[in-house]
Amino acid sequence: MRIWVLDPFLTAERRLWIDGWARHSRHSLFAFTLSPPSGPFSSFRPDVVRDRAERLARRIRRYLTGTAARDPSRQPAGLPDLVIMTDGMDGAVFAEETADLLASIPIWVYWHVSALACPEISSPEAQAVEIHTARAVRRCLFHGESQRQRFLAALFRYDEGLAAAIEQSTAVLPPGFTPFPTPSEVQPSREPLALWILRGEPEEIPRMIAAMDHRDLCQQSFRLLLLSERPEIEANRVRQLPRPLRARILGILHPEDPKARRWISIARAVVEGSLRLHSPIHLMRIAFEGPWPLLPSGSTLLDQLPESIRSLCAYRDPKDLAERLAAALQGVPGDPQEIRQALTAWTWPVLAPRYDELCEAAYAA
Numbered sequence: 001m002r003i004w005v006l007d008p009f010l011t012a013e014r015r016l017w018i019d020g021w022a023r024h025s026r027h028s029l030f031a032f033t034l035s036p037p038s039g040p041f042s043s044f045r046p047d048v049v050r051d052r053a054e055r056l057a058r059r060i061r062r063y064l065t066g067t068a069a070r071d072p073s074r075q076p077a078g079l080p081d082l083v084i085m086t087d088g089m090d091g092a093v094f095a096e097e098t099a100d101l102l103a104s105i106p107i108w109v110y111w112h113v114s115a116l117a118c119p120e121i122s123s124p125e126a127q128a129v130e131i132h133t134a135r136a137v138r139r140c141l142f143h144g145e146s147q148r149q150r151f152l153a154a155l156f157r158y159d160e161g162l163a164a165a166i167e168q169s170t171a172v173l174p175p176g177f178t179p180f181p182t183p184s185e186v187q188p189s190r191e192p193l194a195l196w197i198l199r200g201e202p203e204e205i206p207r208m209i210a211a212m213d214h215r216d217l218c219q220q221s222f223r224l225l226l227l228s229e230r231p232e233i234e235a236n237r238v239r240q241l242p243r244p245l246r247a248r249i250l251g252i253l254h255p256e257d258p259k260a261r262r263w264i265s266i267a268r269a270v271v272e273g274s275l276r277l278h279s280p281i282h283l284m285r286i287a288f289e290g291p292w293p294l295l296p297s298g299s300t301l302l303d304q305l306p307e308s309i310r311s312l313c314a315y316r317d318p319k320d321l322a323e324r325l326a327a328a329l330q331g332v333p334g335d336p337q338e339i340r341q342a343l344t345a346w347t348w349p350v351l352a353p354r355y356d357e358l359c360e361a362a363y364a365a
Helices: 012-024 046-065 089-096 123-138 145-158 158-165 203-212 231-238 245-246 259-262 281-287 305-312 318-330 336-346 348-364
Strands: 001-007 026-034 080-084 106-111 140-143 191-195 223-227 249-253 269-272 293-294
Touching: 001 012, 001 046, 012 026, 012 281, 012 348, 026 046, 046 089, 046 123, 080 348, 089 106, 089 123, 106 123, 123 145, 123 158, 140 145, 145 158, 191 259, 191 281, 191 318, 203 245, 203 269, 203 318, 223 231, 223 259, 231 249, 245 249, 269 281, 269 318, 281 293, 281 336, 293 318, 293 336, 305 336, 318 336, 336 348
Parallel strands: 001 026, 001 080, 080 106, 106 140, 191 223, 191 269, 223 249, 269 293
Antiparallel strands: none
């Protein structure tokens, strides 16, 4: 099969997802992508997601016909068997712009993150775009069962008929990951170390401050290393943190930075600081190495962990997070090897056939 993957905001995490599947798939994958914006992530803007859809549509038209302009005399060449778009663009606009080219090609959407799945912290405009996208595609794919259930529950409140129709064709495909290579050296540390993943969302910093102000953490001696795909932008936010919290922070590194890899080897815990249901690819790669994962309840990662340790990893609010992080810094609350063993099922050599089989079944239908 020829499978196209469209991503309008190619973060490092999504690149890992596309590259991992492409390397281990028995099919031919081709990606059409756009880079994320260079400045800070802003709140949802309908004009941006529409622009991203139109730009990808023009790129595909140029690829298939040799020109970005509509020209009925040019017949498309090299059509795919399946198109999978990801969130971050208006799928209805894309489908409309490419209807003359891809009318016979199934288009699916894979939700790395969904506004409908997190309605309490998402704008009505973002949710409306996802509803339009869901109407325009043949199938919705989710990175976790919790995300799927939350998405459908919100959609039922907006359009019961659409939700019922979509529910029949949904599927859950966990976000596969590739483990880190073996580090060449281990970074020494005199104090316990925790890692904290930042995604550029406005609510993350207040949550961090609230957790770090908790008495269980204030009384401990430990250091904090921040991980961000855009460390230079996060540095501006960190400079505004209270002085006692800034004093704990070793620095900000990209999750794939070799320097970060050496710190990961000795960290006792890793915190997912976002309450949104992201594909937890960075988190999984780090937890696979041994740091104890602390993540919001509802995270996809919990779907894979043994039931006996899920409650030791999930937090509800900053207070709960602070208490769990304090415990992890004193001594890991469970066996990291249990987590590593569980996550092996989501490494790409194991998971890619599941992706391929779903695509093949749709193609044969």
